[in-house]
Amino acid sequence: MMKKYLWSFALSALVLVGCGKKEEPPVAVLAPAPVASAPAAVAVNTEEKLLNIYNWPDYIPEGMIAAFEKESGIKVNYDTFETNEALHAKLVAGNSGYDIVVPGTVFAKPQIEGGLLQPLDKSKIQNLANLDPAIMGTLTKADPDNKHLVPWAWGFTTVGINRTKVSKALGAMPMPDNAWDLVFDPKYTAKLKACGIAYLDSPTEIIPVALHYIGKDAYSNDPVDYKAAAAMLAKVRKDVRLFSSTMIDDIAGGKACVAIGWSGDINIAAARAKENRSKDVIESLLPSTGALIFFDTMAITKDAKHPNNAHAFIDFYLRPENAALMANEMNYPTGNKAAVAMVKPEIAGNKTIFVDADYFAKMIAPSSFTNQAREAMANAYNSFKKGK
Numbered sequence: 001m002m003k004k005y006l007w008s009f010a011l012s013a014l015v016l017v018g019c020g021k022k023e024e025p026p027v028a029v030l031a032p033a034p035v036a037s038a039p040a041a042v043a044v045n046t047e048e049k050l051l052n053i054y055n056w057p058d059y060i061p062e063g064m065i066a067a068f069e070k071e072s073g074i075k076v077n078y079d080t081f082e083t084n085e086a087l088h089a090k091l092v093a094g095n096s097g098y099d100i101v102v103p104g105t106v107f108a109k110p111q112i113e114g115g116l117l118q119p120l121d122k123s124k125i126q127n128l129a130n131l132d133p134a135i136m137g138t139l140t141k142a143d144p145d146n147k148h149l150v151p152w153a154w155g156f157t158t159v160g161i162n163r164t165k166v167s168k169a170l171g172a173m174p175m176p177d178n179a180w181d182l183v184f185d186p187k188y189t190a191k192l193k194a195c196g197i198a199y200l201d202s203p204t205e206i207i208p209v210a211l212h213y214i215g216k217d218a219y220s221n222d223p224v225d226y227k228a229a230a231a232m233l234a235k236v237r238k239d240v241r242l243f244s245s246t247m248i249d250d251i252a253g254g255k256a257c258v259a260i261g262w263s264g265d266i267n268i269a270a271a272r273a274k275e276n277r278s279k280d281v282i283e284s285l286l287p288s289t290g291a292l293i294f295f296d297t298m299a300i301t302k303d304a305k306h307p308n309n310a311h312a313f314i315d316f317y318l319r320p321e322n323a324a325l326m327a328n329e330m331n332y333p334t335g336n337k338a339a340v341a342m343v344k345p346e347i348a349g350n351k352t353i354f355v356d357a358d359y360f361a362k363m364i365a366p367s368s369f370t371n372q373a374r375e376a377m378a379n380a381y382n383s384f385k386k387g388k
């Protein structure tokens, strides 16, 4: 603040001098130290016109990259990863080539601590002001002082169903009160396996949900708890058809009638089924014991070759109209407060996208795991998957 004030004071003093007596060099007293050390106000972006982004699939509205390229003249390479584990492995290996990555906060925290992400230059992101202070407050759990992370979207891991097929498969058996029973209780999975049960294919997606189901802390770092979760999962292993990284297609295309998936993706599958004139009704459910919230956040990699372009894209995405477009087309709530007024009523009013305060209070907020815990979790998950 002080520096900024001094800088503008010095600047106006110089301008005044310049106007009055052009022939004279500025006197020493009018050229104080802050002039020399102030950031170059007219810094030119000399980076090559390139930006490499690594994000989740089905997360960006069509045309958004093209719009940014057209306006900025920066060419974007846009690649996707399917799990936090895959992104994390790339970052740990180094030289990923990516400038912007979009980790969930569960992984962003250790990535910040491990020096894999660089602090943002907030002076280059005017649109940070559009973000919801409440969401930014939540993010400080992973990123103290909000130095590295900017929300892309948030959502929750939950149960998705093809209600038509599930009702048929359950027959006389009523739907459970707790939707997690559909994917974890053998009483239900035995009936649903015929129409297809799909799980997300990632240890840090499945084990936390399983821990929550058996009444443990979803973000426990204790391997003993993972054993307990694995023991519960083992009982339904034979009923799980798919470990999926293409959940939207699998649900919409009928390979699975029930899934552990992400709220928005399940809603995309529901919309796709409607577009395809399927008579089946696909729904994202709100389990009575709560679903697991995630926040996916943009960050700039430590070794980014195009940090200026990365800041430019982040600022572009944070324009209210762009964040609103994401919510409208991808079915995920935005952390952009200024965008909320532009969200279509059918999206804003969908309780499985923008959940009610009551249900929000029931949901499980994300935390994170130590490297050791993640390793133990991966072992527990892999043996479950192999059926051992």
Ligand code: N2P
Pocket: 056, 057, 058, 059, 104, 155, 262, 264, 265, 294, 296
């Ligand atoms: C992809 C959504 C990713 C959500 N469509 C889970 N981080």
